Amino acid sequence: MGLFYGLFWLLSPRKSAATSGKKLSPVRDPLLVVSATQLAKKIRRKEVSSVQVVRAYIDRIQEVNPFLNAVTKDRFDAALQEATQVDKLIEEETGGEEVLEDRLPLLGVPLSVKESFALQGMPFTTGLVSRRGVVATVDCPPVALLKRAGAIPMGVTNTSELCMWSESNNHLHGITSNPYDFERIAGGSSGGEGSILGGAGAVIGIGSDIGGSIRMPSFFNGIFGHKPTPGVVSIENQYPHVSGRQGEYCSSGPMCRYAEDLLPMLKIMAGPNAHMLSLSRKVDLQKLRFFTIPHDGGSPLTCPVSRELIEIQRKVVERLEADLGVNVQEVRFPELRYGFHIWNTYMGLPDKEEIFSNISCLMGEPGQPVWPVWELLKWMMGKSEHTMAAIGLALLEMTRGLKPSAFLIQQKEKLQKELDELLGTDGVFLYPSHPRVAPKHHHPLFRPADCAYTGIFNILGLPVTQCPLGLSEEGLPMGLQVGAGKLQDRLTLEMALYLEKAFGGWRDPGAN
Template sequence: MALSPLEKIQVWLFKAIAGLLFVIFRLFSPRRIGLSEKRVPPVNNPLLLISATQLARKIRRKEVSSVEVVQAYIDRIQQVNPFLNAVVKDRFAAALQEAAHVDKLIEEETGGEEVLEDRLPLLGVPMSVKGSIALQGMPFTTGVVLRQGIVATVDSPSVALLKRVGAIPLGVTNTSEICMWFECHNHLYGITNNPYNLERTPGGSSGGEGSILGAAGAVIGIGSDIGGSIRMPSYFNGIFGHRTTPGIVSCENQYPPFTATQEDYLSTGPMCRYAEDLLPMLKIMAGPNAHMLSLNTKVDLKKLRFFIVPHDGGSPLTQPVSKEILNIHRKMVERLEADLGVQVQEVRFPELHYGYQIWETYMHLPDKEGRAPVPFSVVMGEPGPPVWPLWELLKWMMGKSDHTMAAISAALAEMTQVTKPSTFLIQQKEKLQKKVDELLGTDGVLFYPPFPSVAPKHHHPLFRPFNFAYTAIINTLRLPATQCPLGLSEEGLPLGVQVVAGKLQDHLSLAVALYLEKTFGGWRDPGAK
């Protein structure tokens, strides 16, 4: 298989832009000094080491008050956020008032613990919310300078559903500019750091969520994912994150806007430190669509079929998968086979070679009415006129641009796009879709690297801009996937794997997440190195 001459030129242009940006960034970017000598403090409050499910149970049983739990997380955020810059706006005072109301409600409840558990399963539990997802009264800017001052007037459906069952939002977290990059950085709130190494990125676009959860500043949170924006931050920060089968959890009241075609590949889903919280969160967030998933079905892992794809076959656009990742995946396979008596079959798909190009093609397909997505240069300029990418690049070099290099790069790359969708790439996607759907069926699970390396240093994604293809291709296939931590690297950075299941089979990957947490230890305190 080979790309057409026009597509080869496009790949060359992408690489040339990345190389040019490397030179420009090295010459003009400010230096970040001394971060490697800092890390977040260790967790010293035992309330921060309990899952949301268990916290809710303790609150219902009056073993601990909601005020105590909320205050513990407020204290932790105030302790770690100066290191991380993850929470960009808090609502601590309102959260404490809501927690006090919860405690009063529990005191007055006459129906017993079972009634509260059934009606309000997350009663009194604090949570964080990605800044691109509307939380009433909180900034709704998605890191865009021109949107400064815009406040959400309503809750997004997923936020509203979690609040309705008793969860208490503590604030909103940072994102990449316009959610279009896997580095959590914008010129409105600045850059967010990884709690395991402050010189490393927490990923994006749900990077603030990943960072504050990984630092034990939150126990549960909400993210969104159109190219890996839940799974990459979950991986880089050593937590669990689930990309839901598209169309199950509502994506309304989020920014930036998306087309009907893009919505086919976008998911809103749970992010958390403990695997047991994934399924109850998804049940709540799915709302009226929960019946479409078999979330109450008990999964016997010994009856599942397991597959692993080690890498994308050596795409020229992506970095080779590191030996550390390949080794931990090998150990995972060995444990699965020994513990469950199953066989994990290695499979390869040559179509993955074109993972990024497939994703990029489908992100720009017109909808059923023939309307193309709004150009990124237009979104960057809203509510004003579109930006001129080359002019913004010159302004950035002089320190005068309101936009990040990542956003400017995306606008520059958009200028190289082929206007007519590639028939070859559409054929590759259709072949891959058929192969994977047939392989997984309703009882198959596939392991695939979430990224070729551990969390990169800040801004290094600019020089390896296509590595997110490892998560993005799963979006294009419209499949659910759960990101699971697998311990730490020799450098003390999280390792992990994405567990992919068939359409509407979210419960399978969630069940595997519970097993992997038990086997490999799950989340690790980044301050306890």
């Protein structure tokens, strides 16, 4: 292990003197601390112009991105032109504010986009060196819907290589840092989104989640992130392409600093499927049934949940009971101990029609598949174009058995039945988003199974919202997941509003 760690340290990208020991500047422009919903209202009412808002975010991105490396390619000139057109449209609109709100609910509001989503004219590489120069020719459906609602994309943000790791690092765009501590990870695979949102360089963004790729970065960077019920928001025109059985586990969803933006964003992104979620139906939290799950039961593969995260979840329980007069029941599921094994097993199941392109094939595109052992040797010599995380996953894939474990499938089906029966249409559960606050760069390599805290709910197909809950003793974001039954997304979104009010929501990293 010592030799491995030494080699890893020597070959890892070093942090520059320009960022070492520094922190972000506090937010000074008041436009940067207004939700997207309220910004759109101000723009429609001509209290502020879209150009002013877009310029404010351009200035903030230029200020923080040298420290974060979150935005990999901007489109500032195009965004300013689009903002100018928005302001002209508002001047010429004769139907009134209500017409604009109904037709263009996000008119003039800046938007950040994960680079694995096709955004026309922008890089579409997902951090793969062999895809350098690949540019999207179309917009993926959720991005197109947000643009149609009036949002203005500011640029694309960094991911882990091939969106397959819990830290956003690759040999094409480099490593992304956490706005609260540059020595910490921003998470993955939507780490660039989490980082730029947490650093107040964006107000709303879009991520994808097949094992926690929305919720982990949202947790690490102190923002809100929602993994919708699968099948509601389109997952087309992403890279790597998601199809077949993987489509049952992958969700695209909103990431944002303010809870009130979650529901309108989800409604827009769902497009013709929005009716499936009944998002307009009012939720009375006092009429819900609440459950708290303190941890996974002690899996040997995952870190124990830290004391401060156990404590903050306990405080949420106490606050719910005091404020709403409800009883929050503690429940435990022994099957959660096998969360990582279950996730790994189901991710490896063959599709009914075809076997997925494996990691080795994706790493070699557009050429031949890579040989993971050879890539490891090249990496040790500093010659590989791939990260240790991607190589490690390719090696792990080689060891995966051809026949899935009947025991793990049984455990998943049992857990699915228990949770579905427990939650029904009015049940909500609390569960840690991760067993620890944002770790140091590269440390997930030594604790890869910690993603089980999020990944298990991809396999179960439940909607889950990560909600920030203030800062730890080290000044790092804390939070938890709020989950509900299938298609009951509105319950977790209402809980996000409550928790933001009760615990303060996002905190300016420059003010700490």
